[in-house]
Amino acid sequence: MTIAFCALISIQVGQALAESQSVQIQAGKGKSLAISLEQGDTIQFSFSVQGGIRNDINFIIEDPNSAVLSNIRVGPLYTSELQINISGNYTFTFDNSFSTISSKSVQFNYQVIHPPPPVIPNTVNLASYLIWGALMIIGIIVGVLSMKLHHWRERRSKISRQVMQNEDKFYSRQQYKSSPPNYYEILGVERDASKEDIQTTFRKQILKWHSDKNRSQKDIDEFTKILYEARDVLLDDAKRRQYDKIL
Numbered sequence: 001m002t003i004a005f006c007a008l009i010s011i012q013v014g015q016a017l018a019e020s021q022s023v024q025i026q027a028g029k030g031k032s033l034a035i036s037l038e039q040g041d042t043i044q045f046s047f048s049v050q051g052g053i054r055n056d057i058n059f060i061i062e063d064p065n066s067a068v069l070s071n072i073r074v075g076p077l078y079t080s081e082l083q084i085n086i087s088g089n090y091t092f093t094f095d096n097s098f099s100t101i102s103s104k105s106v107q108f109n110y111q112v113i114h115p116p117p118p119v120i121p122n123t124v125n126l127a128s129y130l131i132w133g134a135l136m137i138i139g140i141i142v143g144v145l146s147m148k149l150h151h152w153r154e155r156r157s158k159i160s161r162q163v164m165q166n167e168d169k170f171y172s173r174q175q176y177k178s179s180p181p182n183y184y185e186i187l188g189v190e191r192d193a194s195k196e197d198i199q200t201t202f203r204k205q206i207l208k209w210h211s212d213k214n215r216s217q218k219d220i221d222e223f224t225k226i227l228y229e230a231r232d233v234l235l236d237d238a239k240r241r242q243y244d245k246i247l
Helices: 123-165 183-187 195-210 217-235 237-246
Strands: 002-006 016-025 030-037 042-050 057-062 068-074 077-083 088-095 104-113
Touching: 016 030, 030 104, 042 088, 088 104, 183 195, 183 217, 195 217, 217 237
Parallel strands: 002 030
Antiparallel strands: 016 104, 030 088, 042 077, 042 104, 057 068, 057 088
């Protein structure tokens, strides 16, 4: 008759629990050790056998469904481990029924290793990282836009200053009889001015002269013609290159 006994064990997550059992088995009989295991556990075990001529014994492992996982004859020393796929009581049986004379002494040592818990991301920290990341991106965009706006304002200010510097000047064809009119000075732009700057300054000059009540209509018409002439030359790449050579 088989005599069964259970060892009650307490397993803490992430820790290994070691146990040792001494089992005396009479001839023609067997003894079983029941151990409660959880899915994902690993049980590592070893045992020594003393008694009889060969110091061996039948070793049987059964899962909670009574399915035989191992049935071998081993001794005098045996070491192995088992990965647990089903939670429940696992039975480790030392069977000496094949011997009718010799009793056996078994020293069974084992430890159960429980897997560590899965790492759960901290949703609070993750949300903080996302918020900070979004703020950094917004900051970069705002910085780039601010630089572009500053550059645009500087360019507009430069054009305005050039127009104001020429506010009290009046140019006519009579002043440039000995040389071609300086269209850059007439418009109030630099020689490396872009087409956009030339067009913008031209419009401001036209508005200024047409709104000047202190000038005669003849002077206004005369200078307006020069302004149009300057714009037409400086906005045409071929004419501008030719003009720059003779200026």
